Structure formats: structure tokens, C-alpha cells
Amino acid sequence: MTRTPARARRRTAALAALAGLLAPALAACTTTTPEAAPTVTASRPASPATKQPAPTPSPSEKADPLPEGPVNVLLVGTDSRDPASLGGNADTIMLAHVPADRSGLYLVSFTRDMWVPIPGLGEGKINAAFARGGTDTLVETVSGVLGGAEVDAVMQTNFNGFIALTRALDGIEVDNAHASTVTVLSTGRVVEFPEGRISLENTDGLIYVRERKTLPLGDLDRAQRQRAAVTGILAGLAERADEPKALAKLVPLMAGNVKLTGDLKPADLVDLVPLAAELGRDDVVGLMVPLTGFGTRGGASVNLVDEAQAADLGDAIRGDDLDAYVERYGTGYAP
Numbered sequence: 001m002t003r004t005p006a007r008a009r010r011r012t013a014a015l016a017a018l019a020g021l022l023a024p025a026l027a028a029c030t031t032t033t034p035e036a037a038p039t040v041t042a043s044r045p046a047s048p049a050t051k052q053p054a055p056t057p058s059p060s061e062k063a064d065p066l067p068e069g070p071v072n073v074l075l076v077g078t079d080s081r082d083p084a085s086l087g088g089n090a091d092t093i094m095l096a097h098v099p100a101d102r103s104g105l106y107l108v109s110f111t112r113d114m115w116v117p118i119p120g121l122g123e124g125k126i127n128a129a130f131a132r133g134g135t136d137t138l139v140e141t142v143s144g145v146l147g148g149a150e151v152d153a154v155m156q157t158n159f160n161g162f163i164a165l166t167r168a169l170d171g172i173e174v175d176n177a178h179a180s181t182v183t184v185l186s187t188g189r190v191v192e193f194p195e196g197r198i199s200l201e202n203t204d205g206l207i208y209v210r211e212r213k214t215l216p217l218g219d220l221d222r223a224q225r226q227r228a229a230v231t232g233i234l235a236g237l238a239e240r241a242d243e244p245k246a247l248a249k250l251v252p253l254m255a256g257n258v259k260l261t262g263d264l265k266p267a268d269l270v271d272l273v274p275l276a277a278e279l280g281r282d283d284v285v286g287l288m289v290p291l292t293g294f295g296t297r298g299g300a301s302v303n304l305v306d307e308a309q310a311a312d313l314g315d316a317i318r319g320d321d322l323d324a325y326v327e328r329y330g331t332g333y334a335p
Contacts, residue, residue, distance in 0.1 A: 067152060069100045069320075070098060070099050070100045070320040071097070071098040071152050071153075072097050072098075072149060072151050072152050072153075072317065073095070073151075073152060073154070074095055074138070074151045074153070074154045075094040075095070075154075075155050076090050076092070076093060076135065076138065076157075077090070077092035077157055078091065078130075078156065089112075089127055089130070090127045090130035090131065092223075092226055093109070093112065093138070094107055094108065094110065094227070095107075095108040095110070095142060095146075095149075095317075096108075097322060104283055104285060104322075104323075105283055106284075106285045106322050107230065107284060107286050108287045108288065108317075109227060109286070109287070109288045109289070109333075110142065110288075111219050111220060111223055111288065111289070112126060113126075113301060113303045114145075114302070114305055115297055115302040115304060116129075116141060116305060117144060118132070118137065119140045119141060119144065120137065121133060125300070126145075129141040135261070139154060145289060145310060145314070146289075146317055146318070147310075147311055147314030147318065148318065149317045150318075153262030154259075155260055156258065156259040166201075169233060169236040169237070170236075171200055171201035171202070171205070172199070172200050172229060172233050172235070172236050173197055173200070173236075174225070174228040174231070174232040175196070175232075176196060176197070176198050177195070177224060178216060178221055179194050179195040180211060180214040180215060181193070181214065184207065191204055191207050193208060193211075200229070200232070208225060210222070217333075217334060220288065220291075220303075223333075224286060227284070227286040228286075235281060285322070285326060286331060287313070287322075287325075289305060290305070290306040290310055290313065291303050291333075291335045312325060313325060
């Protein structure tokens with residue numbers, strides 16, 4: 001479907017910022033036992049701990065609060081179970097790239113076991129950059145992998161953020177690429193995830209995005225599931241974008257569960273959430289930093305970066321030409 005440039009700008013601004021708010025929350029559940037999560041009651045969204053003042057939804061003439069030109073937002077999700085903490089391990093690391101013409105949104109995943117140079121710390125798994133050096137070191141590491149691509153903003157959240165958002169959205173729908181069956185060890189409950197469009201509610205959402213052992217490519221497929229869940233959450237937000245009462249709950253909920261640094265501010269949520277009505281699943285392109293395969297370092301299993309193709313990916317991000325990258329390499333992620 002052909003869209004006017006203005007519509008494309010509105011759609012992509014909402015996608016970029018909202019994906020940034022939501023994507024890290026999916027990561028938080030990758031190392032958490034699902035059945036240990038609080039009971040989900042979709043009709044009663046939980047009130048999260050407030051980290052910063054929450055804006056109030058109101059009409060705004062500011063259609064695109066993002067900086068001019070292409071924008072890169074680093075999405076970080078930690079496995080902390082403490083609602084007040086954004087520490088712990090960075091189990092989801094994803095770069096959201098918004099082109100200057102606002103014609104699409106690209107989500108680029110970094111698998112947590114990627115073996116990379118970490119500024120000031122030698123080499124290690126990329127999630128160690130956050131655990132050992134904090135957000136600034138992770139930003140430097142991500143930028144280095146992508147040939148110096150600039151990171152304009154960082155959005156962080158944790159396990160509590162994912163629980164609160166899925167409660168508020170009454171579950172999400174995802175396009176599941178690989179059928180799988182998961183047995184929850186703590187209860188013996190068996191959960192089926194058939195291939196195709198499926199609905200995820202309650203703790204099933206956590207099980208879905210944390211599972212890797214039953215998937216063909218393990219952690220790589222898990223990262224793809226996280227991107228699928230982001231798209232499903234965005235679609236859920238779009239359904240509520242013109243519901244004032246729903247927004248009155250969602251905006252402060254997101255503001256209370258997300259830490260923003262860089263060129264995006266909490267007040268931008270007011271402008272971005274109503275724009276979710278413009279979202280479409282096909283507007284999100286999922287990518288992954290390319291790998292050559294798997295290996296070991298110091299006895300630990302690691303993912304080996306395809307340095308030549310990763311250099312091309314970095315060039316495409318810095319040159320704002322990811323369409324050309326996708327045309328050349330596609331969106332597959334198998335080594």
C-alpha cells in the first residue's frame with residue numbers, strides 16, 4: 001500500500017520510539033522462570049514503580065519528536081526482578097534504526113553470546129559489556145561492531161516492565177515462525193506454540209520469548225521471537241491509540257518502566273503513543289548482526305561474528321541505506 005511521506009513519518013516515529021520502549025521488556029524474561037512471575041490479570045494493569053514523572057496524554061501538534069535525519073536507538077533489557085533496578089544482565093540488545101525519510105523501522109538484534117571487542121575490557125560476550133562496564137560501555141561496544149555507527153538514545157527496562165505492559169494489553173498476537181512445545185519444569189505444565197499467528201497471554205508470553213532449546217537455531221531464533229513480540233505489542237497499542245482511558249493508563253505505565261537517555265525524553269511519549277494508530281506489522285524489518293557460526297572461548301559457547309558482512313551492515317546503518325543491505329543479503333539470520 002502506498003503511503004504519503006507525512007503518513008510514513010508519523011508511522012515510523014511511533015514505531016521507532018514505541019519499539020524502543022517495549023523491546024527491552026521482552027528481554028527481561030529470557031533468564032527468569034516464567035511460573036515465578038506475578039499472576040497476570042489482563043483487565044487490571046499493574047501500577048509500576050515510578051522512575052520519573054509520567055506525562056499525561058493530550059492532543060499535540062508535534063508529529064515527529066525524533067531528531068532530524070536517521071535515528072539509532074539502543075534497546076536494552078535486563079533480567080532484574082527488582083522493579084526499581086535496571087541492573088543485571090543485558091539479555092536483549094537491539095538497535096532500532098529509523099531512516100531519515102521515516103519510511104520504515106529496522107530492528108537489529110545482537111545475540112547475547114556474540115564474541116566481540118569490548119572497549120577497555122578486551123574481548124568477551126557482548127552482554128558482558130553491560131554487566132562489567134555499564135550502559136556507556138555497551139553503547140561503545142555496539143557502535144564498534146557496526147563500524148562506528150552513532151547511537152542517539154538508549155532505552156532500558158526490566159522484567160517488571162514486560163509484565164506490566166502485557167497485563168495492560170490483555171495479551172499480544174505474534175507471527176510464530178517455528179512451532180515448539182515447552183514443558184515448564186517448576187510445574188510440569190506443557191505449553192504449545194503452533195506455527196503461524198498465535199495469541200500469548202499471562203505467563204505464556206514469558207515462556208515464548210525466553211525459549212531457545214526447542215528451536216532450530218536456539219538463541220538466534222529466540223531473538224527473532226523477541227522481535228515478533230515487539231511487533232505484536234505495537235499492534236496492541238495501535239488498537240488502543242484512540243481510546244483515551246486506555247492511553248491514560250498506558251502512558252504513565254510506560255514512563256514508569258523505562259529509563260530514557262539521549263535525544264528522547266519522557267515527554268515525547270505524549271506525542272508518540274497516539275500515533276500508534278498508524279502502525280502496521282509489515283513496516284517492521286527484523287535483522288540480526290550476521291554470524292559465521294558457533295565456537296568456544298575459554299570453555300564457553302560463543303557466537304562468531306561475520307566481520308565482512310557486519311561491516312556492510314554498519315556501512316548501511318551509517319549511510320542510511322538498509323534497503324540496499326536487505327536487497328543484497330535478505331533478512332535471514334542462519335550462519
